[in-house]
Amino acid sequence: MPNISRKGQRMPASPIRKLTPYADQAKLNGRTVYHLNIGQPDIETPVGMIQAVKNIDFKVWAYTPSEGTLSYRKQLTKYYNKAGYNITPEDIIVTAGGSEAISITFMTCLDAGDEVIVPEPFYANYNSFASQSDIVVRPILSHITNGFALPPISEFEKTITDKTRAIFICSPNNPTGYLYSREEMEALKALVLKHDLYLFADEAYREFCYNDQPFVSPMHLDGLDENVIIIDTVSKRYSACGARLGCIITKNRKFWETAIKFAQARLSPGLVEQIAGEAAIDTPDEYFERVKAEYTARRNTVVNALNNMEGVFCPNPGGAFYVMAQLPIDNSDKFCQWMLEEFSYENQTVMMAPATGFYSTPGAGLNEVRLAYVLNNNDLAKAMKCLEEALKVYPGRVTAENRKQKAESIL
Amino acid sequence: MPNISRKGQRMPASPIRKLTPYADQAKLNGRTVYHLNIGQPDIETPVGMIQAVKNIDFKVWAYTPSEGTLSYRKQLTKYYNKAGYNITPEDIIVTAGGSEAISITFMTCLDAGDEVIVPEPFYANYNSFASQSDIVVRPILSHITNGFALPPISEFEKTITDKTRAIFICSPNNPTGYLYSREEMEALKALVLKHDLYLFADEAYREFCYNDQPFVSPMHLDGLDENVIIIDTVSKRYSACGARLGCIITKNRKFWETAIKFAQARLSPGLVEQIAGEAAIDTPDEYFERVKAEYTARRNTVVNALNNMEGVFCPNPGGAFYVMAQLPIDNSDKFCQWMLEEFSYENQTVMMAPATGFYSTPGAGLNEVRLAYVLNNNDLAKAMKCLEEALKVYPGRVTAENRKQKAESIL
Known part of the structure; x- marks a missing residue:
């Protein structure tokens, strides 16, 4: 055998x-x-999304472009720019859920043995995607006593080696629910610029912020265009986990042009999902x-x-x-x-x-x-x-x- | 940067x-x-498949099991057993197209530096998936002069090293259209058994065989249960390329139990696609x-x-x-x-x-x-x-x- x-x-x-x-x-x-x-x-799931699926009117269930349809990326741009991201459809690659967005991002930025720093506890599947690509996750403990706030930047500094390529955050966080403040995001910004690292941000829970505390994305910070890779998905936002529809957003052209090669290998994201995703953007507030x-x-x-x-x-x-x-x-x-x-x-x-x-x-x-x-x-x-x-x-x-x-x- | x-x-x-x-x-x-x-x-695309999409009646677009819904796998079993595969739903992992089936199969069987032998010309993206996992493709030339028939087994033997883990075939073939005969399949069987190799078979074009020449799958051969991994997709069969719905079939339990870990990492195949895929099985002859x-x-x-x-x-x-x-x-x-x-x-x-x-x-x-x-x-x-x-x-x-x-x- x-x-x-x-x-x-x-x-x-x-x-x-x-x-x-x-x-x-x-x-x-x-x-x-x-x-x-x-x-x-x-x-x-929003009625508009389900209705868009029920209303499909194609006869051939065809491939879409590897980066996603232009019409869906245009709608996404509208959504993200309402949130202050200042992007164009060319900054997006549509993926099969946040999962594929993570694995393409890892492969684009890290080689075997390279390290990504992740505040822990973290979403367990980050480990799986790292394992797939023989990448090393370097955890930094956050603590329940202060509600899992960002660990001190000195802890990150201690963990950075010549193998470190990226810091990976998730805010609002799975599993802790913690939402990083603007101060914490600014501290991360200074850190990644100082060490020339990528900042991967999993924003699956963007829409779910409570206590009137504002959501701050690295896309809201100046001077990080080359460093920031946003991982997103419709799974939680529209309670559409089974749609397997996500995306990568970045203003780093070299990243985009490399990531698209991985996206081309798997040909296309789903057509029906993108039609539904397009409708989802018009979900009423x-x-x-x-x-x-x-x-x-x-x-x-x-x-x-x-x-x-x-x-x-x-x-x-x-x-x-x-x-x-x-x-x-x-x-x-x-x-x-x-x-x-x-x-x-x-x-x-x-x-x-x-x-x-x-x-x-x-x-x-x-x-x-x-x-x-x-x-x-x-x-x-x-x-x-x-x-x-x-x-x-x-x-x-x-x-x-x-x-x-x-x-x-x-x- | x-x-x-x-x-x-x-x-x-x-x-x-x-x-x-x-x-x-x-x-x-x-x-x-x-x-x-x-x-x-x-x-x-078959009308029944499109209609199944239009008839969805769920309110929450939820995850499915990582291996696919039981009802879809049961329908698939019906389809494959009609073709003489003798499988159960437990032999299937549903994937996002044939693409994901290939990349999960590669990761399950091959480490960085390991080799897979592929008769060439071959579907270009095999190279991409190999590259993703740092796997080495060892091509064996087939020739237009004899219609791209299976190269002599001696050519395979010469190419096998201690790094060789698998032989990867595609029949009917993309890009050549060549359909392997029973004799060619038996020769491959003897070869993989002799060298204890996996036989990966991409069967995306199974339904399209002409000249009354029968389609022979490695699933039709005895004694290969531990060696054969079938890669399949609905893309070409039902002209549903944009559905991104495929599967892996194997009777090798150890393979299945490993491959499912990669499938769990990406959580779930698409729900709507599986509903459509279920309906597709009832496509009239x-x-x-x-x-x-x-x-x-x-x-x-x-x-x-x-x-x-x-x-x-x-x-x-x-x-x-x-x-x-x-x-x-x-x-x-x-x-x-x-x-x-x-x-x-x-x-x-x-x-x-x-x-x-x-x-x-x-x-x-x-x-x-x-x-x-x-x-x-x-x-x-x-x-x-x-x-x-x-x-x-x-x-x-x-x-x-x-x-x-x-x-x-x-x-």
């Missing part, structure tokens, strides 16, 4: 999806499972207002409930639709599995993502979980009640006091 | 698309351009009969016309919708560009793909072009007339006689 590649062996399995068999079993056993584990919102109000209410439900549980701490995030919570537990992987395998409250349980999957640093996130508030407030309240009851009886419960004792006994 | 990766610099630009600016200019100048350069058929009759007639038009031109030779291919023709020209890149820039017959010209883009061996294909018969017979006849007139006046015309003289003068 021929061998699997070493790359294939090293490739990480999805840490979020590995608990799925336990959830499936729980459901087979008749239990209700509240899915707070993945970023698949229950929010309805009320859609986002309604969705933001809904997410804000959900976030409040979850954050309040969590912080009212004994031994639990959950920062109040400024964006996205995730929270990270510190729980009084020994091991989040074990806890999340136990929730599905062993626990039941009124025949219900909760599926969460162990935070360990979002960290590269060994041992980090052991007592943290990520919750996606992608269910309605009613179900979220029931899920929180479930979690509260679970924490009372979890055999691996660890309080701050006995965690400290344990640490001392090890020393 | 930060640097582009060496990988990005090495990445080949699409050889097929590089003439596009000249074609655009010709059209701006008011000339009709017959596009025989790319495999974008004018055939209508008459659709294929009609399309095959149409392609056969077109092939006859093109092959007859070409072989009636002085100094031109074109084998009669058994499948796909391409022919390779040997022309009395000095350089196919120059000739194809000249056709667009300089030539006009009754204000028309023809865009073809220089064959050099399908060869890795330097100098191979210099006097060959690929023509895709993706236009109706009427337009094809006009295009052939154009080409005939062009060859009469092309300044770089080379006859067999003066080619021989030239070769002797160099010696």
Whole structure:
């Protein structure tokens, strides 16, 4: 039998999806499972987008240009320029979701062994795309205690080597929900200019900023044209995850002309998706207002409930639709599995993502979980009640006091 | 300004698309351009597929499982088992076109520096996907004189090194149209078993076999379960290139379990495409009969016309919708560009793909072009007339006689 590649062996399995068999079993056993584990919102996709799909009137489902249709890129330009990006359709390459945007960006800028610095915790699949291209992710710890703010620039400076090519941020952040301030963005700008690095910015959650804190993109900063690569997707913005429609935006021509070669290799993004994406740009502002109000209410439900549980701490995030919570537990992987395998409250349980999957640093996130508030407030309240009851009886419960004792006994 | 990766610099630009600016200019100048350069058929997509798109009734455009929906994989199983593949839905991973199927297959089986043997000429993007993963393509020349039949197995044996991991075939072939016989497939089987290699088979053109010659897949051969990886796509089968819907099929579990990790990284194939793909399986047989009759007639038009031109030779291919023709020209890149820039017959010209883009061996294909018969017979006849007139006046015309003289003068 021929061998699997070493790359294939090293490739990480999805840490979020590995608990799925336990959830499936729980459901087979008749239990209700509240899915707070993945970023698949229950929010309805804008009617205009769905209607555009239903109205297709072509007879041949043909390739589009590798960079996407001009009409879609024109509409996107309208959307981004309303947000102050000052771009033209020539600055865009349409991709199969944010995923393809990331892998093309990595291949365009980094060779095997090159390094990208990412504040952690971070979206686990960054690791996967790095692994695909034999790129090294250098994590820099951010901390739950200050809500996962940008780590000090001195930490970045310490991590930069002659292999460092880029800094990769995600704001509003998955998994933390943290929204970088203008000051933090300015600090990153100075850093990438000083060291001549790319700044990759995953902006999947751009539309979901709360507390009246403004969203600041690196596209809003002057003097970064050659450094900034924006990764975007319609997945979360329009609750259209299954459309697989994203894009890369950059004013760096050399980057664009290289990235398009990777895009040409896979021929074309989807035609129907681009038609839908074009319609999506005309989504009325009320859609986002309604969705933001809904997410804000959900976030409040979850954050309040969590912080009212004994031994639990959950920062109040400024964006996205995730929270990270510190729980009084020994091991989040074990806890999340136990929730599905062993626990039941009124025949219900909760599926969460162990935070360990979002960290590269060994041992980090052991007592943290990520919750996606992608269910309605009613179900979220029931899920929180479930979690509260679970924490009372979890055999691996660890309080701050006995965690400290344990640490001392090890020393 | 930060640097582009060496990988990005090495990445080949699409050889097929590089003439596009000249074609655009010709059209701006008011000339009709017959596009025989790319495999974008004018055939209508099956009505059932389009109708399935128009009938979508979901409210949330959600992710599907990374391996594709079970219902689509069940339908695919029905289709493949009708063709004698004997598979289950668990043998399939749904992908974004054949393109993603190839890149996942490469990453799953080959590491940087590993080698894949490909009979040439071959689909140019195999080079691109190899380049993405730093994989080495080792071409083995097939020849227009015998219609691009499988090169002798001894040529493969000579090329196999300790870095060789796979042999990659495409039958019916793009760009040659050649359809491998059962004997050729059996020879390949013996070879891959002897050397414990993977056999990658791109079957994008499966449905388009002419002359009553049967299509033989490696899936029809016994004892190859661990070796065979099928690459497929709906692009050509249903004239749905812009759907970006393909799949990988294998009975090798270890391969599947590794490939799915790459599929998980990019989350999901498209939901709407899978709904359309599911409907496509119920396309009535008459659709294929009609399309095959149409392609056969077109092939006859093109092959007859070409072989009636002085100094031109074109084998009669058994499948796909391409022919390779040997022309009395000095350089196919120059000739194809000249056709667009300089030539006009009754204000028309023809865009073809220089064959050099399908060869890795330097100098191979210099006097060959690929023509895709993706236009109706009427337009094809006009295009052939154009080409005939062009060859009469092309300044770089080379006859067999003066080619021989030239070769002797160099010696």
